[in-house]
Amino acid sequence: xxxxxxxxxxxxALLTSCKTIHQALQIHAQTVVNGIxxxxxxxTPLISFFAFSNSPxxxxxxxxxxxxxxxxxxFLYNAMIKAHSHSHAPHHALSLYKSMLASETYPDSFTFPYxxxxxxxxxxxxIGVQVHCxxxxxxxxxxxxxxxxxxxxxxxxxxxxxxxxVFDESPVRDLxxxxxxxxxxxxxxxxxxxxxxxxxxxxxxxxxxxxxFVALLSAxxxxxDCETGKKVHCLAYKKLGYFGSNGLLMNALVDMYAxxxxxxxxxxxxxxxxxGGKSVVAAWTSVLSAYARRGEVEVARRIFDxxxxxxxVSWTAMINGYSCAGQFEEALELFVQLEDxxxxxxxxxVVAAQSACAQLGALESGRRxxxxxxxxxxxxxxxxxxxxxxVDMYAxxxxxxxxxxxxxNISDYLKTTFLYNSIISGLAHHGLGESAIxxxxxMEILGLRPDxxxFVALLxxxxxxxxxxxxxxxxxSMLTVYGISPQMEHYGxxxxxxxxxxxxxxxxxFILTMPFKANAVIWRALLSAxxxxxxxxxxxxASKEILAMERDHGGRYVMLSNMLAHIDQHDEAASVRKAIxxxxxxxxxxxxxxxxxxxxxxxxAGDKSHPEAKAIELMxxxxxxGLKSIGHVSASKMVFDLD
DNA sequence: CTAGGGTTAG
Numbered sequence: 316x317x318x319x320x321x322x323x324x325x326x327x328a329l330l331t332s333c334k335t336i337h338q339a340l341q342i343h344a345q346t347v348v349n350g351i352x353x354x355x356x357x358x359t360p361l362i363s364f365f366a367f368s369n370s371p372x373x374x375x376x377x378x379x380x381x382x383x384x385x386x387x388x389x390f391l392y393n394a395m396i397k398a399h400s401h402s403h404a405p406h407h408a409l410s411l412y413k414s415m416l417a418s419e420t421y422p423d424s425f426t427f428p429y430x431x432x433x434x435x436x437x438x439x440x441x442i443g444v445q446v447h448c449x450x451x452x453x454x455x456x457x458x459x460x461x462x463x464x465x466x467x468x469x470x471x472x473x474x475x476x477x478x479x480x481v482f483d484e485s486p487v488r489d490l491x492x493x494x495x496x497x498x499x500x501x502x503x504x505x506x507x508x509x510x511x512x513x514x515x516x517x518x519x520x521x522x523x524x525x526x527x528f529v530a531l532l533s534a535x536x537x538x539x540d541c542e543t544g545k546k547v548h549c550l551a552y553k554k555l556g557y558f559g560s561n562g563l564l565m566n567a568l569v570d571m572y573a574x575x576x577x578x579x580x581x582x583x584x585x586x587x588x589x590x591g592g593k594s595v596v597a598a599w600t601s602v603l604s605a606y607a608r609r610g611e612v613e614v615a616r617r618i619f620d621x622x623x624x625x626x627x628v629s630w631t632a633m634i635n636g637y638s639c640a641g642q643f644e645e646a647l648e649l650f651v652q653l654e655d656x657x658x659x660x661x662x663x664x665v666v667a668a669q670s671a672c673a674q675l676g677a678l679e680s681g682r683r684x685x686x687x688x689x690x691x692x693x694x695x696x697x698x699x700x701x702x703x704x705x706v707d708m709y710a711x712x713x714x715x716x717x718x719x720x721x722x723x724n725i726s727d728y729l730k731t732t733f734l735y736n737s738i739i740s741g742l743a744h745h746g747l748g749e750s751a752i753x754x755x756x757x758m759e760i761l762g763l764r765p766d767x768x769x770f771v772a773l774l775x776x777x778x779x780x781x782x783x784x785x786x787x788x789x790x791x792s793m794l795t796v797y798g799i800s801p802q803m804e805h806y807g808x809x810x811x812x813x814x815x816x817x818x819x820x821x822x823x824x825f826i827l828t829m830p831f832k833a834n835a836v837i838w839r840a841l842l843s844a845x846x847x848x849x850x851x852x853x854x855x856x857a858s859k860e861i862l863a864m865e866r867d868h869g870g871r872y873v874m875l876s877n878m879l880a881h882i883d884q885h886d887e888a889a890s891v892r893k894a895i896x897x898x899x900x901x902x903x904x905x906x907x908x909x910x911x912x913x914x915x916x917x918x919x920a921g922d923k924s925h926p927e928a929k930a931i932e933l934m935x936x937x938x939x940x941g942l943k944s945i946g947h948v949s950a951s952k953m954v955f956d957l958d
Numbered sequence: 959c960t961a962g963g964g965t966t967a968g
Contacts (some may be wrong), residue, residue: 363960389961397961429965463963470964491964498964529965536966566966573967597967604968631968663968 319873323351330360336373339364343380358384359391359597365399368856374398378407386418393425400414400429400436404697408433409442420451431464435471436700439728443468459487463495470499475508493521498530506534510543523554525564532567541575545744563593569598581605600629607636627661629654634667638674646671646679665689669704678712681705703734710741732763740772748780769797774808778815786812807837814844819853835864 326342326349333339343361344484346352358380367376381387381395392415399408400627412422422430427450434443447465455461462485469478478499482492493516500509513531516523523531528551535544538642548568549607551558565588572581585598599622600794605957608765609613622629630653650668656727660668665688685705690696702725709718722738735758742751755773758765765773770793777786790809793799806829813822820843838860925931 360960393961425962432963458963460963467964489963493964495964526965533966563966568966570967594966601967612968622967626967628968633968650968661968667968736961 320403322396323354326351327357327360330357330364333364336365336368336370339368340376343368343376352429354382356386359388362391363394365393369401371403387415387420389415389420389423389426391934392420393423393429394676396426396433397429397816400432405433405436406697407435409446424455424461425758427453427455427458427461428464431461431468434455434466435464435644436619438472440472440474441728451463457486459489459492463489463491466492466495466499470495470503475499475503476814485872489728490521490527491703494526494530495523497527498533501530501534501537504537504819506537518804520734523550525555525558525561527552527569528555529563532564532571536567536571541572543681543687544571544575547571555785560589562592562597565590566594566597566601570601574599574611575932576605578602578605578609592624593626596624600632603629604636606634607632607639612636612640621732625640625665627658630660634671638667638671643671643674647675647677650684651680657736660688662689662701666700666704669708673704673708673711676712678709681708682714682717685709687935697729699729699731699734702729702912703731703737706734707737710737710744713745715741715745715747727761730758730763732758732766732769735763736766736768736772739769739776742774743776743779745781748776748782748785751776752782754786763783765797767802767805770799770801771804771808774805774812776796778808778812781816783812785817796818802835803834806833807840810837811840811844814841815847817844817848819844819848819850823853823856833860835861838864864886 323539326345329342330339332340335956339361343352346354346357346361350732351357362377362380365373365380368374376393377398381391384391384453387395392411396408396411396415397409399405401612414428415422427446430445430446431450433583447468450456451467462481466478469475469481478496482488482496485492493512497509497516499511500506500512509530513523513527516527522953528547531547532544535547548571551564551568555561555564565584569581569585572584581602584593584867585602588598590598599618603615603618603622606612606618615633617623619629619633630649634646634649634653637643637649647668650660650664650671651666664947665684668684669681669689672678672684683804685708689701689705704719706722709715709721718738718741722734726732735754739751739754742748742754754767755769758769770789773789774786777783777789786809790805793801793805806825810822810833813819813825817842822844826841827839835938838857842854842857842861845851845857
């Protein structure tokens, strides 16, 4: 553009034919140059253009423009609320609504669907119920768009009772209402209900569409019910005719066959379609992750390599595929490659990366990824799954201070049972039993329901901190207060707790009075306690049980021989070692990892191949001398060298 | 005056 001055009228005309954000920015620049950037007749179309363009930077731009307007009208408010409702920060939509009411501008039937969408994105029941009240107060409770949005909100929150209530009490219903509920049931984990509800829908002759079939196939996927899936496949064909070009429906179909384990069928359906672009990527991603879940990670990788286009979802599927196979280094490496290609990982990808870091103990990578993608100022910092993966990563990498630091700064409404499970188990492993119990109480105050995992973490915390009475009380309360029946792991924790505290007889009685037969893990917990307290008789009982249960597990022989060595029964120790030789068992070598300057250092017992092996040995020697000088007695004399 | 609700895969 030259220095030609453009009038308000011509700029407005230009805007109507404007196609890209770049063009709109140029027009905006012109309004500034011309000093007419406060003209509401220009600002309104500019703001709505940016607001509707689905890009974070454009949204930011429209927010700036919006803030310059003294009295925005309802249309502008609706445009901004809509734009924020599908942004990374949907809570802005609610602030906008508040300031809208404050400036005495009142909502219409277009306002509520976006507000409700924002509540759904925020997963906030509290705010959602408030907005529901406003819907009623303003008399929009029979607007079909508002009602369907309301139903969707309750579905997303997993509150199917209220979703059904809205449906039942609604004077108007359409196919979208039915589809919302059918899909809601699936997403909330009630796939059977979704199929049943579809039956009711057919009973009153409501004709399904593509959306309906996608939801039904998703139900069959989650149930891994291929028989019903095939019926849905046929019905879709009967109702819709050829749908090979419907990308979403084809994906749902491919995914259904893949999840049910019919991988050849999935691939055949995929090939039979004429889908392209994003849909092909999605369909191959479904197949890829099915192979990964099946444990065929190499096949998954081959598909990944052969895919022409790949998006973040495909990369994440492959990253999780590696993690699933225990190949965490490959998983992390792939994430870094994704970054190097300049792709923007989303929250699910970052969660996958953090979990690989957690498994590797890769603190430096974990911290880098945290700061880059999930820092406080980052909009994704609002994602609950992401938050708990970060906390979990720090806790598992031994940086409990960082984990606590982040945890303490999380708003209550973002806290979940998962998050508490992560931090409580982190505290448990760091021997901070009291803090674990404190956080458990805090969790109750917030109204979060503890689950089985919470209690494993808590009992483990008590065990590691010698809190015998607290542990017993918590164990008792599981069934009586929380309605969770203790499983084998919980009994194991209790045996460990009692054993560590030296209550060996009590631990043994506990095992004998358990409602099910103790497994080897539990006997091993007892055996390990016997080792600490030198109870040979009980150790023999425990060993006998373990030997009877696990003929091919190397670990117990080592444990038993260690124990016998410790209590000076070298003859028996020798016989155990002989048993190992006879069966030909080798304990899988124990690895340990540490990440230094971004590189992973692996160590194996007795391994001297590290380039810095000499310096490391000197340092270790130095540390152990330091420990001895403050009175620490090494337990390493108990360990037999099996090599 | 303008605009709107429900879909897959990690």
